[in-house]
Amino acid sequence: MDTPLTHTADVGAPARPYSSVLFDLDGTIADSAPGVVGSVQEAFARSGLEAPPLSELMTWLGPPMLFSLCERAGLEEETAQHVLTHYRAHYDSIGLLNAEPYPGVRDVLLALNAAGVPLAIATSKPEGPARAMLDHLELTGHFAVVRGAMDSAGRSSKRDVLAAALDGLAEGNLLGNRPAMIGDRHHDIGAAVELGVASIFATWGYGTVDEAAGASAIATTPLDLIELLLG
Template sequence: MNSVVTRTWSAVLFDLDGTILDSAPGIIAALTDTFKFLGLPVPSRDEFMAYIGPPLLASLQERAGLPADKAQEALEIYRRDFRRDGAFNSAVFPGVIGLFESLRDAGVPLAIATSKPEDQARAILDHFELTDYFTTIAGASESDARTSKAHVVGHALAQLTAQGADVSQAVLVGDRIYDVEGAAAHDVPTIIVEWGYGSPEEAKGAIATVYSADRLRELLLG
């Protein structure tokens, strides 16, 4: 096996949606309500799946074809709806909590790097009693000044460093091409989880693809 994959990692960053949580039901329900409220044609479930992972403002512009002001309005409506009804309509993927416990026992610092707003991500992690596993929780800013995955990964690395963690051998675990590209902007490799929302083509830039939490544990801890 490639030594790049089996080396000792000094810190592990995790995406949230599609990596830790199966959050599609709540996200799609809130998106459906948003499109209906704005009188827009409602995409199919499969089409909505492509909205999960990348910054939503960009998806609303690029996929729904909304101008910047209309996309911002849609984002604000979505966030209100999601906070009210969809934020906790998720489930933790099998084996993930055991993986976190193993990494914590090994003394590996963990971070969340998500395109969700940071306060929203923290509330969700609190709800599922996952917050204590993480040294830092990094997400998008409410002002949308920090929206891209590269910005979020950079923020997570800076926060880890500020708390004394070694990020010289950091790795990101995610499920979409946006995770791969965002991490690569900081020379951080990515491991893709097959249980997420991405297609096989999105994993081409990753150093590995895993099919189970047990296999991921092997790559992260040896």
């Protein structure tokens, strides 16, 4: 089990390229594809519908599930909500446990903690399952703030989630003047651009390289982040 350091800013530390770092979860911190895809397939089966092929489902990883059900599967809103209910029931109890951190991610988090860089999670995954996954992977202690989609808080888009995570860091005086967002889909990069935040595209995730448009930098492996983030 990792031993994360406390999230305190060292005012005497050398200047770093970024004052704080926000990570996407699926496709950036953890490979959650088996759990997500399996839960989607189960949800379609329970709804009496034929699931899209695996190659199509892999493109669903990252964006909000309701968006994929409506925009990619072409389901009507009522049907999509019905499938989503089955998806969440299966994923929240079984699917979220079927995930693993990408190789090198733990080392990156430990290095950033040791350098005193405040960290946050900003994910389109609902916040409850996101926290449960981090607990299961024993990664929760690395992050000062965890924000995910939350209907009751009006957080549905990646922009909403990222804004909430930035606010969370700011409330703890951890944000600094140059935060950076790291993600593997164009939703992550687009949200960062909208909010005036630097971004790093993670090519090891589920997106394609053309989704990196607008990113401040590109990382090929998690370990590349150490140099990019710490200089």
